[in-house]
Amino acid sequence: MAMHSNQNYSLKSNNSFNLKASCSRIYFPSSLAELQQLPDLSAETFYILGDGSNTLFVESQAPIIIQPKFNGINILEQDDHFVVTVGAAENWHDLVCFCLEQGIYGLENLALIPGSVGAAPVQNIGAYGVEFADFCQEIQWYEFASKNLHSLTKQACRFAYRDSIFKQERYNKGLITQVIFNFPKAWQANLSYAGLDILAKESTAKQVMAQVIALRSSKLPDPKELPNAGSFFKNPLINEADFAQLRQQYPKIPHYPQKNGEIKLAAGWLIEQAGLKGFRHGDVGVHQQQALVLVNYGSDQGTDIISLAKYIQRKVVEKFSVFLTPEVRMITHKGESSFSSLSDINPIEDIHSSRGQIDD
Numbered sequence: 001m002a003m004h005s006n007q008n009y010s011l012k013s014n015n016s017f018n019l020k021a022s023c024s025r026i027y028f029p030s031s032l033a034e035l036q037q038l039p040d041l042s043a044e045t046f047y048i049l050g051d052g053s054n055t056l057f058v059e060s061q062a063p064i065i066i067q068p069k070f071n072g073i074n075i076l077e078q079d080d081h082f083v084v085t086v087g088a089a090e091n092w093h094d095l096v097c098f099c100l101e102q103g104i105y106g107l108e109n110l111a112l113i114p115g116s117v118g119a120a121p122v123q124n125i126g127a128y129g130v131e132f133a134d135f136c137q138e139i140q141w142y143e144f145a146s147k148n149l150h151s152l153t154k155q156a157c158r159f160a161y162r163d164s165i166f167k168q169e170r171y172n173k174g175l176i177t178q179v180i181f182n183f184p185k186a187w188q189a190n191l192s193y194a195g196l197d198i199l200a201k202e203s204t205a206k207q208v209m210a211q212v213i214a215l216r217s218s219k220l221p222d223p224k225e226l227p228n229a230g231s232f233f234k235n236p237l238i239n240e241a242d243f244a245q246l247r248q249q250y251p252k253i254p255h256y257p258q259k260n261g262e263i264k265l266a267a268g269w270l271i272e273q274a275g276l277k278g279f280r281h282g283d284v285g286v287h288q289q290q291a292l293v294l295v296n297y298g299s300d301q302g303t304d305i306i307s308l309a310k311y312i313q314r315k316v317v318e319k320f321s322v323f324l325t326p327e328v329r330m331i332t333h334k335g336e337s338s339f340s341s342l343s344d345i346n347p348i349e350d351i352h353s354s355r356g357q358i359d360d
């Protein structure tokens with residue numbers, strides 16, 4: 001297996017924040033045999049990397065990296081559905097386009113989401129009323145300890161909002177090699193989401209995809225032009241009692257009741273109401289069009305993004321008593337971190353409070 005082992009393997013083009021980071025070792029396994037040749041890393045810190053579009057390297061030193069290179073797309077046509085098997089390293093948006101070209105529909109609402117196919121199950125990517133889990137049949141997952149491949153059913157993956165077993169019990173215990181989709185031939189456009197409801201009911205999958213691409217391009221910065229990692233925070237879930245209180249104070253607060261009784265709030269709205277949309281501090285900032293996206297105007301240091309994110313978190317707590325937690329994976333040389341474990345990085349100074357015009 002191709003393996004780089006110098007002290008300075010640059011990861012700058014492997015993270016959509018375009019931060020400067022390097023690792024001392026990186027492995028690129030592309031077959032079961034190569035996975036089985038990986039050294040035992042259980043006593044070391046390592047990180048599994050896809051395309052790095054949901055990854056923030058906090059420090060210039062990254063841990064050991066494993067970047068799976070499983071490729072290929074296989075289509076099996078059945079009477080009433082297609083089974084499509086895809087290597088983890090394939091590009092997500094290319095897969096969406098490829099499926100539509102083949103007359104296989106379902107992923108059109110998830111067009112233009114950056115990243116690899118292998119990362120899609122990890123946080124159960126979602127957009128415009130559709131999520132990865134809707135079309136997942138099974139995941140092929142390699143377990144480091146047993147050196148075996150396992151087939152995990154959709155149920156076994158425990159998909160939830162931006163969550164799955166790969167972020168929980170199976171975190172860093174193995175890696176995804178292939179994703180197996182099931183696309184029913186009976187297809188109906190999913191136009192439930194705001195922005196898609198302007199389309200005619202009989203729209204084709206390609207028309208839906210075109211609209212999704214138009215909407216996303218108008219709101220989200222292209223990481224190649226303005227580095228970012230999409231939504232920085234998850235939409236917070238709160239209980240009904242807390243929501244009732246908030247609603248009294250903010251009758252217009254956008255909210256989405258969940259099946260389990262919790263209420264999902266729009267993190268972008270909270271940030272905007274805290275007066276931070278378009279806020280910039282040095283080389284990092286909050287995107288002008290979409291307050292949930294933090295952008296890097298030219299900083300090399302992940303700590304700048306963390307300081308900004310902590311500042312946003314504090315401002316939102318002050319105003320709404322709601323804690324925003326990052327969706328983006330934050331990686332130091334010691335592995336994955338949370339805000340609380342990054343206690344040496346402080347929120348940026350409160351230089352913003354005097355800029356009252358945003359609050360008007």
Ligand SMILES: Cc1cc2nc3c(=O)[nH]c(=O)nc-3n(C[C@H](O)[C@H](O)[C@H](O)COP(=O)(O)OP(=O)(O)OC[C@H]3O[C@@H](n4cnc5c(N)ncnc54)[C@H](O)[C@@H]3O)c2cc1C
Pocket residue numbers: 016047048049050051052053054055068088113114115116117118119120122123124125126127166174175176177220221222223228229230231329
């Ligand atoms: C402009 C922009 C828009 C975005 N819009 C959306 C959106 O609408 N909806 C959404 O859900 N996300 C969105 N994202 C986030 C991102 O696209 C997804 O999280 C995507 O799945 C990340 O893929 P990646 O390969 O770049 O993952 P990486 O950042 O490389 O990794 C993400 C996580 O997956 C793990 N991982 C990666 N590959 C594997 C593997 N083979 N096996 C096991 N674990 C693995 C990593 O360890 C890490 O924890 C957006 C990002 C950007 C930059």
